[in-house]
Amino acid sequence: xxxxxxxxxxxxxxxxxxxxxxxxxxxxxxxxxxxxxxxxxxxxxxxxxxxxxxxxxxxxxxxxxxxxxxxxxxxxxxxxxxxxxxxxxxxxxxxxxxxxxxxxxxxxxxxxxxxxxxxxxxxxxxxxxxxxxxxxxxxxxxxxxxxxxxxxxxxxxxxxxxxxxxxxxxxxxxxxxxxxxxxxxxxxxxxxxxxxxxxxxxxxxxxxxxxxxxxxxxxxxxxxxxxxxxxxxxxxxxxxxxxxxxxxxxxxxxxxxxxxxxxxxxxxxxxxxxxxxxxxxxxxxxxxxxxxxxxxxxxxxxxxxxxxxxxxxxxxxxxxxxxxxxxxxxxxxxxxxxxxxxxxxxxxxxxxxxxxxxxxxxxxxxxxxxxxxxxxxxxxxxxxxxxxxxxxxxxxxxxxxxxxxxxxxxxxxxxxxxxxxxxxxxxxxxxxxxxxxxxxxxxxxxxxxxxxxxxxxxxxxxxxxxxxxxxxxxxxxxxxxxxxxxxxxxxxxxxxxxxxxxxxxxxxxxxxxxxxxxxxxxxxxxxxxxxxxxxxxxxxxxxxxxxxxxxxxxxxxxxxxxxxxxxxxxxxxxxxxxxxxxxxxxxxxxxxxxxxxxxxxxxxxxxxxxxxxxxxxxxx
Amino acid sequence: xxxxxxxxxxxxxxxxxxxxxxxxxxxxxxxxxxxxxxxxxxxxxxxxxxxxxxxxxxxxxxxxxxxxxxxxxxxxxxxxxxxxxxxxxxxxxxxxxxxxxxxxxxxxxxxxxxxxxxxxxxxxxxxxxxxxxxxxxxxxxxxxxxxxxxxxxxxxxxxxxxxxxxxxxxxxxxxxxxxxxxxxxxxxxxxx
Numbered sequence: 103x104x105x106x107x108x109x110x111x112x113x114x115x116x117x118x119x120x121x122x123x124x125x126x127x128x129x130x131x132x133x134x135x136x137x138x139x140x141x142x143x144x145x146x147x148x149x150x151x152x153x154x155x156x157x158x159x160x161x162x163x164x165x166x167x168x169x170x171x172x173x174x175x176x177x178x179x180x181x182x183x184x185x186x187x188x189x190x191x192x193x194x195x196x197x198x199x200x201x202x203x204x205x206x207x208x209x210x211x212x213x214x215x216x217x218x219x220x221x222x223x224x225x226x227x228x229x230x231x232x233x234x235x236x237x238x239x240x241x242x243x244x245x246x247x248x249x250x251x252x253x254x255x256x257x258x259x260x261x262x263x264x265x266x267x268x269x270x271x272x273x274x275x276x277x278x279x280x281x282x283x284x285x286x287x288x289x290x291x292x293x294x295x296x297x298x299x300x301x302x303x304x305x306x307x308x309x310x311x312x313x314x315x316x317x318x319x320x321x322x323x324x325x326x327x328x329x330x331x332x333x334x335x336x337x338x339x340x341x342x343x344x345x346x347x348x349x350x351x352x353x354x355x356x357x358x359x360x361x362x363x364x365x366x367x368x369x370x371x372x373x374x375x376x377x378x379x380x381x382x383x384x385x386x387x388x389x390x391x392x393x394x395x396x397x398x399x400x401x402x403x404x405x406x407x408x409x410x411x412x413x414x415x416x417x418x419x420x421x422x423x424x425x426x427x428x429x430x431x432x433x434x435x436x437x438x439x440x441x442x443x444x445x446x447x448x449x450x451x452x453x454x455x456x457x458x459x460x461x462x463x464x465x466x467x468x469x470x471x472x473x474x475x476x477x478x479x480x481x482x483x484x485x486x487x488x489x490x491x492x493x494x495x496x497x498x499x500x501x502x503x504x505x506x507x508x509x510x511x512x513x514x515x516x517x518x519x520x521x522x523x524x525x526x527x528x529x530x531x532x533x534x535x536x537x538x539x540x541x542x543x544x545x546x547x548x549x550x551x552x553x554x555x556x557x558x559x560x561x562x563x564x565x566x567x568x569x570x571x572x573x574x575x576x577x578x579x580x581x582x583x584x585x586x587x588x589x590x591x592x593x594x595x596x597x598x599x600x601x602x603x604x605x606x607x608x609x610x611x612x613x614x615x616x617x618x619x620x621x622x623x624x625x626x627x628x629x630x631x632x633x634x635x636x637x638x639x640x641x642x643x644x645x646x647x648x649x650x651x652x653x654x655x656x657x658x659x660x661x662x663x664x665x666x667x668x669x670x671x672x673x674x675x676x677x678x679x680x681x682x683x684x685x686x687x688x689x690x691x692x693x694x695x696x697x698x699x700x701x702x703x704x705x706x707x708x709x710x711x712x713x714x715x716x717x718x719x720x721x722x
Numbered sequence: 723x724x725x726x727x728x729x730x731x732x733x734x735x736x737x738x739x740x741x742x743x744x745x746x747x748x749x750x751x752x753x754x755x756x757x758x759x760x761x762x763x764x765x766x767x768x769x770x771x772x773x774x775x776x777x778x779x780x781x782x783x784x785x786x787x788x789x790x791x792x793x794x795x796x797x798x799x800x801x802x803x804x805x806x807x808x809x810x811x812x813x814x815x816x817x818x819x820x821x822x823x824x825x826x827x828x829x830x831x832x833x834x835x836x837x838x839x840x841x842x843x844x845x846x847x848x849x850x851x852x853x854x855x856x857x858x859x860x861x862x863x864x865x866x867x868x869x870x871x872x873x874x875x876x877x878x879x880x881x882x883x884x885x886x887x888x889x890x891x892x893x894x895x896x897x898x899x900x901x902x903x904x905x906x907x908x909x910x911x912x913x914x
Contacts, residue, residue, distance in 0.1 A: 372749070375749075376749075379753075386760075390760075390764065392760070392763065392764070406764045407761070407764055407765075410757065410760055410761060410764065413757070414753070414757050417749075417753050418750065418753060421749045421750045421753065422750065424746070424749075425746050425747065425750065428746065465756065465759070465760075468759060468760065468763050469759050471763065472759050472762045472763050472766070658815070664815070665815065
């Protein structure tokens with residue numbers, strides 16, 4: 103029943119969007135009515151999504167999708183997240199988020215009516231494309247042809263609270279760029295007025311913030327669930343989310359130029375199209391099954407071709423309109439040796455080069471396989487050796503960029519920065535001399551601290567410190583950059599100075615980690631609702647009274663006969679101690695301990711960046 | 723003089739415009755190239771789960787394994803050198819293995835002369851025995867690969883994985899993931 107409701111409302115919503123699209127040419131509406139229809143179609147799409155979710159919650163196995171991906175004794179939260187833990191459901195989630203963005207955009211005030219309507223019509227076109235994709239190749243409302251009273255279960259690796267919210271938030275970013283795309287295309291038809299740039303800025307900030315959160319959640323999940331001790335692996339799936347993120351960052355920065363009345367419209371439109379194209383491209387690569395990972399639920403060539411077609415239409419349409427309707431009026435840029443405009447231009451160039459470098463590394467294996475029928479993989483070493491050096495000049499520049507002037511070459515208090523930089527360099531050099539010296543470590547730590555340090559100097563010397571909303575809005579760029587600096591320190595330390603210890607030990611043994619004694623208490627197996635847990639219990643630092651408990655182990659999921667690893671992590675502000683339980687051999691357990699310094703800084707930095715993203719939305 | 727100056731300016735302008743055209747066309751060209759490659763890839767029916775194997779048409783790796791039911795009974799590479807053999811890596815904890823399992827009975831029935839060798843991969847003995855008791859044992863010999871070293875020699879990616887060895891002891895076919903009726907009919911049977 104709920105499946106029928108879901109399917110009908112999905113189809114009906116697509117129908118309304120056809121109608122909305124045609125209304126540009128045939129049935130003309132009044133503004134009021136038009137917006138009502140947009141909202142109605144959004145609500146129908148949401149209804150469709152929630153009826154699928156309902157089928158999951160009540161474990162309605164007459165729905166084939168629920169049967170394939172759910173199980174009646176899963177905890178409720180994973181029944182809910184099971185809705186998008188599969189290909190069909192996640193595409194419906196995609197469409198629902200697209201609808202939500204259209205819904206909220208229809209409430210935007212102070213913009214020209216024709217512009218708003220055109221934007222929504224482009225959104226309707228996207229809705230139709232993805233809606234048809236769902237109906238014809240990925241229908242989540244198919245009826246199960248056999249009568250069953252139990253389902254096949256959700257991939258255990260996805261049964262994790264962090265991962266339950268990761269897809270909706272990540273899609274908030276990916277799909278959010280659809281509205282930026284639509285705004286930019288509509289903006290091309292609109293020469294009189296630059297108001298749309300402000301609207302685009304707001305929405306691209308929202309999308310970027312969501313994307314940041316989504317990527318961070320995925321990365322955090324990989325950190326504690328995959329049990330490899332790292333949080334970023336330059337996996338193709340990570341790369342395709344990083345590309346729109348960097349392009350989106352470039353977009354946000356070039357939209358800042360609106361404030362200096364120096365915006366290059368052409369470039370902004372190009373970036374907006376690029377961001378959404380990269381998002382659809384990522385969806386294509388993951389959903390077509392070309393990339394194998396936890397994300398590729400099922401490989402199906404027809405789906406791949408359909409979504410490749412969507413990618414081609416969307417991107418081709420975007421760039422074609424861009425080619426034909428290129429903005430006529432173009433501001434001349436006030437490029438000086440060092441002013442804000444030139445800083446932003448350099449930032450944009452670096453980010454685009456970085457994006458293209460990642461793109462090349464990601465599709466290179468596909469090109470090679472088509473041409474030479476050989477399978478190669480491009481991994482961490484390539485990306486580390488290319489992307490990081492490209493970004494370094496940008497990091498150096500961003501420390502002072504926010505205080506540069508739009509019009510002149512002068513930097514306020516330039517002496518302070520020069521002196522500060524020298525003192526800091528010497529301090530970091532001394533510090534790294536006493537620890538083991540590592541070039542990348544030195545560069546990373548210096549850059550990170552310099553960004554933080556320069557931003558703090560800038561805040562205190564250029565503005566009066568007041569605790570008002572306005573003050574936080576003004577210093578927001580500095581805050582964002584401090585977040586980046588903190589993240590850089592975390593990234594550098596956790597990757598360059600990671601320490602690995604291996605032990606072969608028995609229950610009751612004591613061993614030494616970082617000068618602290620650790621007791622391997624016991625091995626325990628327990629039965630949970632939907633899995634069996636094997637846990638090794640450790641007591642960290644037993645000499646102190648407040649010793650910490652750490653549990654590392656594995657989960658065995660009988661329904662899908664899969665084993666997942668569960669790392670035991672002791673979080674401290676300056677390091678994570680990361681326990682991985684290996685196999686048992688000759689009555690001894692293999693235990694790997696990783697010491698990851700300053701990992702918490704990465705997450706802190708990301709949170710600060712997201713905070714700044716949100717604050718920036720509130721500022722015009 | 724004035725005339726040639728004007729001409730220069732004109733020429734500069736037109737080449738500048740051409741440059742800009744090309745610049746603006748670049749995204750479309752890149753898009754076309756990328757889409758062509760992706761489409762070729764999709765249409766070529768390549769499956770990322772099925773990388774071109776380095777072992778194809780090479781000799782079977784050297785292995786030695788004891789039987790699941792009798793640790794004194796040993797199987798070595800030399801034992802299968804002169805007979806057509808189907809090698810299947812499986813485990814009781816691997817759910818796709820369960821799906822393909824019934825197909826081996828079909829193969830056994832249809833090709834009684836084919837030697838079916840199963841390798842039980844990283845599995846407690848008791849679990850493996852229970853699994854074969856419940857789902858039946860289609861194999862002529864079940865070798866134990868408790869530490870996964872044999873799988874390593876074969877270059878096994880993930881379970882299940884199936885290899886076909888001809889009577890010269892060469893690997894002539896490899897399949898990753900559960901074999902299906904289609905695979906059996908279109909890819910394995912023509913080789914038998």
